[in-house]
Amino acid sequence: MTDQLHRYLFDDQLTRLQTVILERSWQEALQHSQYPAVVQTLLGELCAAAVLLAGNLKYQGSLILQAQGDGPISLLVVECTSELDIRATATLNDSQPLPTVGNLQNLLSPAGQGRFVVILEPDDQKTFRPYQGIVPLEGETVAAALQSYMKHSEQLDTQLVLAANDQRAAGFLLQRLPGKSTAEQVSTTSPESTHDEDSWARNQPIFATLSADELLALDNDNLVRRLFWQEDLLQLPAQTVRWHCPCTRERVADMLRMLGEEEIEQILSEQGKVSVACQFCGQPYAFDKVDCAQLFRTGSSEQPPSQLH
Numbered sequence: 001m002t003d004q005l006h007r008y009l010f011d012d013q014l015t016r017l018q019t020v021i022l023e024r025s026w027q028e029a030l031q032h033s034q035y036p037a038v039v040q041t042l043l044g045e046l047c048a049a050a051v052l053l054a055g056n057l058k059y060q061g062s063l064i065l066q067a068q069g070d071g072p073i074s075l076l077v078v079e080c081t082s083e084l085d086i087r088a089t090a091t092l093n094d095s096q097p098l099p100t101v102g103n104l105q106n107l108l109s110p111a112g113q114g115r116f117v118v119i120l121e122p123d124d125q126k127t128f129r130p131y132q133g134i135v136p137l138e139g140e141t142v143a144a145a146l147q148s149y150m151k152h153s154e155q156l157d158t159q160l161v162l163a164a165n166d167q168r169a170a171g172f173l174l175q176r177l178p179g180k181s182t183a184e185q186v187s188t189t190s191p192e193s194t195h196d197e198d199s200w201a202r203n204q205p206i207f208a209t210l211s212a213d214e215l216l217a218l219d220n221d222n223l224v225r226r227l228f229w230q231e232d233l234l235q236l237p238a239q240t241v242r243w244h245c246p247c248t249r250e251r252v253a254d255m256l257r258m259l260g261e262e263e264i265e266q267i268l269s270e271q272g273k274v275s276v277a278c279q280f281c282g283q284p285y286a287f288d289k290v291d292c293a294q295l296f297r298t299g300s301s302e303q304p305p306s307q308l309h
Helices: 024-031 035-054 104-108 142-153 182-187 201-209 212-217 220-228 249-260 261-271 288-296
Strands: 004-010 014-021 061-068 073-079 085-092 114-123 131-135 158-164 167-174 233-240 275-279 284-286
Touching: 004 024, 004 085, 004 201, 004 220, 014 024, 014 035, 014 131, 014 201, 014 220, 024 035, 024 284, 035 061, 035 073, 035 085, 035 104, 035 142, 061 104, 061 142, 073 104, 104 142, 104 167, 114 142, 131 142, 158 201, 158 212, 167 201, 167 212, 201 220, 249 261, 249 288, 261 275, 261 288
Parallel strands: none
Antiparallel strands: 004 014, 004 233, 014 167, 061 073, 061 114, 073 085, 114 131, 158 167, 275 284
8 A cells, every 4th residue: 555654673673664655645745836857756755755764753743854955956845744744845946957867966966065954843842852953965866865864963774765756756764773782683583583694784785676666666565575575574553644734824824924014015016915825735825905904903813814816
């Protein structure tokens, strides 16, 4: 089944496997923005990666992945909640032509100044502290950039295979669990196991044979069975992934209030109304002169009209 995060634990409990194939949610994401194919690929891969990482959040909240640079693509952003609601957007640099082929570096960071940002935003910020990690944008693929981040910032050995096209975004993650030395890992293998190596060392080469083309063509069960037929995998409960943008007219109204009455009046004088489209889902919101006047009514708690234009 697609649009689910699947999680597995190897029998020695030293390695986790997580897999996701997005179809319906990815199609919903593409409904709102007509991205060129090269942008779809990078954004879809980042969506799959965000789901794989958000599945390990220990609290209610959100994980945000950002790739920033000075190339033809200036920004990729994906947000995934602990409930696996995702939304995503890309911003193009109008001053630079977008090539039909390319990689993460020449599309986002041709001058080598790109940044990769990981943000954790817990809902309960009194109990859990927000986190922001910023590292150089390294590697020619989203998978390589994330593997570098996980190795250097989280000290976690991680392998990723990511793929996306206009129909599907998919990802597989293999990760060594922290906390045990190599000697301890070998000694904790179950008595029934006939393997001489721990599950991480044993399966790294196997995982490396997985290709992007396979991710885009095969179903989850088939892929897992092909790769790890010789392993005893504990399958944990799956989680459903859905596309969801929490934008509302009220939130847009709050944003317009932050701009200030003077700037809103200037927009009205030039355009006759204030039109805003959510950068994540493309939902349009329009505020005419009456709507804008209500935004700044002193002491008024009345919400702006709820109709969409």
